[in-house]
Amino acid sequence: MGTPNIDKDQLIERLAPLTLEIILDSISKIEGWLKTEEAELLIETTARALNDLPTCQAIVEIGSYCGRSTIAIGKVVQRMAPTVRVYAIDPHEGELGASGIDFYVVAPTLNKLTQNIAQENLTDVVQILQQYSYNVNWHKPIGMLFIDALHDYKNVACDFYQFSSWVSTDGYIAFHDYADYYPGVKSFVDENLAGNHYHLIDIRRSLIVLQKVISSHDGILEK
Numbered sequence: 001m002g003t004p005n006i007d008k009d010q011l012i013e014r015l016a017p018l019t020l021e022i023i024l025d026s027i028s029k030i031e032g033w034l035k036t037e038e039a040e041l042l043i044e045t046t047a048r049a050l051n052d053l054p055t056c057q058a059i060v061e062i063g064s065y066c067g068r069s070t071i072a073i074g075k076v077v078q079r080m081a082p083t084v085r086v087y088a089i090d091p092h093e094g095e096l097g098a099s100g101i102d103f104y105v106v107a108p109t110l111n112k113l114t115q116n117i118a119q120e121n122l123t124d125v126v127q128i129l130q131q132y133s134y135n136v137n138w139h140k141p142i143g144m145l146f147i148d149a150l151h152d153y154k155n156v157a158c159d160f161y162q163f164s165s166w167v168s169t170d171g172y173i174a175f176h177d178y179a180d181y182y183p184g185v186k187s188f189v190d191e192n193l194a195g196n197h198y199h200l201i202d203i204r205r206s207l208i209v210l211q212k213v214i215s216s217h218d219g220i221l222e223k
Helices: 008-015 020-028 036-052 068-080 110-119 153-166 183-194
Strands: 058-062 085-089 126-129 142-147 167-175 198-204 207-212 215-217 220-222
Touching (some): 036 068, 036 142, 036 167, 036 198, 058 068
Parallel strands (some): 142 167
């Protein structure tokens, strides 16, 4: 299964001269809700996926908004594995929150995302898919899946099941807003942790990372 797991210091060393501080400074100027500690965990998880999974052919993000997390992920990919692509999936209709809780609509964000990605020289790394997740026809192995779109149970489940079968064994799935203020996210993640397909890697503030330990594809379970 590729090279052995490496610790945080080694991951950061592999990113040099691109440091955490440089990435965090880049994304601090971008509108969004990803906190510093959460961004650090997302950066580390991306680096682990690229380091540990020889079949890591894609990183998938569902819910990009203006690109704070997209750029954090993209910077790591650009440095460590420039042939890998980050697929940023978002309809950019301005829909935020969670259905039935605090759903609201703001101005569309596609132009802001596109401009931010270009400004950070990530156009060749990030492929924007202006679609709802359930309309994406996906067929590639995924090393890391990041879910951060609408935060009610139904939408989180929809995003998850559309792509989870393509996440490689030992691949990672991260969820943002795993917190009491979005009970649908917590319920869905906790249900998956209660089974034997995923185990907990880390939680920082409201970002939680799971690792897939059993692959389920085409109805066949594989160790």
